[in-house]
Every structure is written in C-alpha cells, then in structure tokens.
Amino acid sequence: MKLIDIDKTRYRRHLNRVLIGCALVLAAGSLLVSQTLIALFPSPSESHFHWNALGVLVTAAAVGLGLSKYRHHDYLTEVLYVWELKQSLNKITRKMxxxxxxxxxxxxxxxxxxxxxxxxxxxxWKLDDNVIIMDELNTKQAQLDTLAAKFNVTLNVDDYDDRILKRF
Structure with missing residues (x-):
C-alpha cells in the first residue's frame, strides 16, 4: 500500500458523517426489524430478546453490506484509505x-x-490528532536513519511492499 496525502478536514468530516449515518441506520433499522418481528410473531412470555437481537444482527449485516458495496465511492476514499492503512500497520506491528x-x-x-x-x-496520528507520542516516533525514526546510514541502505516509503512481511 502506498502512502498518499489526504485532506484532514475532508477525512474527518466524511468519517464523522459515515459513523453517524451508520449509527442512525443501525438504531432505526434494528427497531424496525425487531418491532416487525414482534408484531408478526408475538410471544406470550413477553420476552422479545431474541427478536431484538435478530433485528440488530440483520441491520448490522445490512449496514456492513452497504459499506462493502460503496467502499470505493468517491465519498469514502479517505475513510477507506485510513482503514486500509491501519490494517497495513497492524500487520507490521504483529511482526515488530x-x-x-x-x-x-x-x-x-x-x-x-x-x-x-x-x-x-x-x-x-496526525489525521487523528494523536500527537502525544510523536516524540517517541521521531526518536525511533532517528535510530532507524542511523542504522540505514551504517548499513548503506536508502530508505524510501514508496519502495514498501507488504509481501516483504512474509519473510519475518
């Protein structure tokens, strides 16, 4: 995965709208599905937990399918990029x-x-305004630069390929 520059304000705005939209659809859809099931299949014991749980599961699946279908829409470009970046960094962290x-x-x-x-x-971290440990990262980067100079290795972010991780 290649690192690209993205607009932070656009990313935050789109992420917030997607999250709020998903939460609203999940809440409304869950109620709609569960109330419909309760009306169609009333329970004499007055416990409707299973219908409520099914309503949440069905609506969550619908939200997931919707996000999956529209994941490459222009509106979700930055959100998808950050999601994929987080996945890529997690793979690296597991082998750190x-x-x-x-x-x-x-x-x-x-x-x-x-x-x-x-x-x-x-x-x-800059996109998520999480700059608390940026000094630690800068220290690690300086150590890495020292190692690269010691072993005559030229570092370029664009040269990264996730297939390299299979060696480790």
Whole structure:
C-alpha cells in the first residue's frame, strides 16, 4: 500500500458523517426489524430478546453490506484509505520484534518496513490528532536513519511492499 496525502478536514468530516449515518441506520433499522418481528410473531412470555437481537444482527449485516458495496465511492476514499492503512500497520506491528531484530543486523527489507511503518504511523496520528507520542516516533525514526546510514541502505516509503512481511 502506498502512502498518499489526504485532506484532514475532508477525512474527518466524511468519517464523522459515515459513523453517524451508520449509527442512525443501525438504531432505526434494528427497531424496525425487531418491532416487525414482534408484531408478526408475538410471544406470550413477553420476552422479545431474541427478536431484538435478530433485528440488530440483520441491520448490522445490512449496514456492513452497504459499506462493502460503496467502499470505493468517491465519498469514502479517505475513510477507506485510513482503514486500509491501519490494517497495513497492524500487520507490521504483529511482526515488530522480528523486524527490529533484523533491522539491527542490517537487513534492508526490515529497515524499509520499519521506515514505512513510522511514516504511516506519523500520517495516521496526525489525521487523528494523536500527537502525544510523536516524540517517541521521531526518536525511533532517528535510530532507524542511523542504522540505514551504517548499513548503506536508502530508505524510501514508496519502495514498501507488504509481501516483504512474509519473510519475518
């Protein structure tokens, strides 16, 4: 996955609208489905938990299908990009110990993956206004730059390919 610059205000506006829309559809749809089921299949015990749960499940599935169908719509471009970036960074994080160990021995692929991870994390944290630990990230980036210089490795975010992770 390539890192791209996105407009932070557009991303936040679209994300908030998508989240609010999903919540409203989930609430209204769940009520509609469960009340319809309760009216069609009344229970003498007055417990309608199973109909309410089914209403939530059906509506959640419908929301999921709707988001899946329209995931490549222009309105969701930034939201989808950030979602995919988070997935990509999570894959790297799961292998971080092995990557850091390999980077310390001069493995160019490990250095490249760490560089991508730091750049992606920096972008993600700026988009989400989560800059509390940015100093720690800058320290790690400086250490990575030192390792890259020591082993004569040129780091470029655009050279990252997630297939590299299979080695670690």
């Amino acid at each position: 110990r092995k990557l850091e160990a390999a980077a310390n021995t001069g493995d160019a692929d490990a250095l490249q993956v760490l560089h991508y991870s730091y750049a992606g994390s920096r972008q993600l």
